[in-house]
Amino acid sequence: MVNRNVARSKNRWLLSGKATLLLMAVPCFVLLVAFVYLPLWGWSIAFFDYKAGLKFSQMDFMGFKSFTYMFKQPNFANVIRNTLVMSGLYFLTSPVPAIFAILLAEMNSKRVRQWIQTTTTLPYFISWVLVYAVFFSLFSVGDGIVNTLLLNFGWIKQPLNPLANPHIVWFFQTGIYLWKNLGFSAIIYIAAITSIDPELYDAASVDGAGRLNKIKHITVPGLVSTFLTLLLLGIGNLLNNGFEQYYLFYNAIVADKIEVLDYFIYRIGITMSDYSLSTAIGIFKTLFSILLITVANMIAKRVRGSGII
Structure with missing residues (x-):
């Protein structure tokens, strides 16, 4: 009788769909282990005088x-400064996708709204190589489209060169990053707006609230939790600015302003073949990011009563 009950409970568990969900999670778990946890074995390179082709038993322990x-x-301090400045500018522009999502949601024409959302999301799927090619064709000194038009109209006397201007490189790269990620980042806020109860807007209309008051008292409070969650996750990526953008827009004139930590790791590890040092810097970046996200989560629990971990 007991065995029969056990068999029935197993059959119920299989038929309930939980087994299917578990099997669907297996490939994700395998990929997570293969590409996230197994590579952590490479951290051991930081503690040896690593030379390609040698076994660890043949290397000196450092x-x-x-x-x-x-x-x-x-130039390590300069690299950290550039990384923090770029991350700080990203944080300052973090409300822009939320504002953009609110403006899209307030548009009456569904067709125009969908067209704007599609055109602003498209750059996210364009590779950074093509992005660099576009901006090079626009702002190159010789035959750039922007310089050609401005010179022909007589609005400038000398061609602009924002790609090689160290005074504006931080703001220029922030603008490029915002242009590329604006539409895709707004999708999260658009989803949060659609999840707000429509009855709240109906009740506000009955009370005589206008469009601005609805945004102020309903839409914005409904987005606060999403914005704070993304902000806390962004704090954990304070030292992760990415690599492709800075690798492509890097040149000797703006080198002191555009070299961030990810590009610095590439230059030390690949260009200079100092794998031990580049691995050590990567470990430092990872541990510092974990510390930041932990502190941010503790602060969020004290301020909001709930964190993200």
């Missing part, structure tokens, strides 16, 4: 020398 040598790099 301990934490790579980590101490990391801070002695002549």
Whole structure:
């Protein structure tokens, strides 16, 4: 009788769909282990004088020398400054996708709204190589489209060169990043707006509230939790600016302003073949990011009563 009950409970569990969901999660778990956890074995390179082609038994153990040598790099402080400045500018522009989503939601024409959303989301799926090619064709000094038009109209006397201007490179790169990610980032806020109870807007209309008051007292409060969650996740990526954008827009004139930590790791590891030092810098970046997200989560729990972890 007991065995029969056990068999029935197993059949119920299989028929309930939980087994199907578990099997669907298996490939994701395998990929997570293969591409996230197994590569952590490579962290051991930071503690050895790594040379390609040699076994660990043939390498000299250095301990934490790579980590101490990391801070002695002549331009390490400059790289950290560039990374923090770029991340700070990203944080300052983080409300822009939310504002853009609100403006889209307030549009009366569904066709125009869909067209704008599609055209602003499209750049997200364009590779950074093509993005660089577009901006190079627009702003190159020789035959750039923008310079050609401005010179022909007589609005400028000398061609502009924002691609090689160290004074505006931080703001220029922030603008490019915002242009590329604006539409895709707004999708999350659009989904949050659609989840707001429509009865709240109907009740506000009955009370005589206008469009601005509805945005102020209904839409914005409905987006606060989403915005704070994304902001806290962004704090954990404070040192992760990405690589492709800065690699492509890098040149000798703006090198001091555009070299961020991810590009610095590439230059040390691939260009200079110092794998131990580049791995140590990568470990430092990862551990610092974990510390930041932990502190941000603790602050969120104290302020809001709930965190993201």
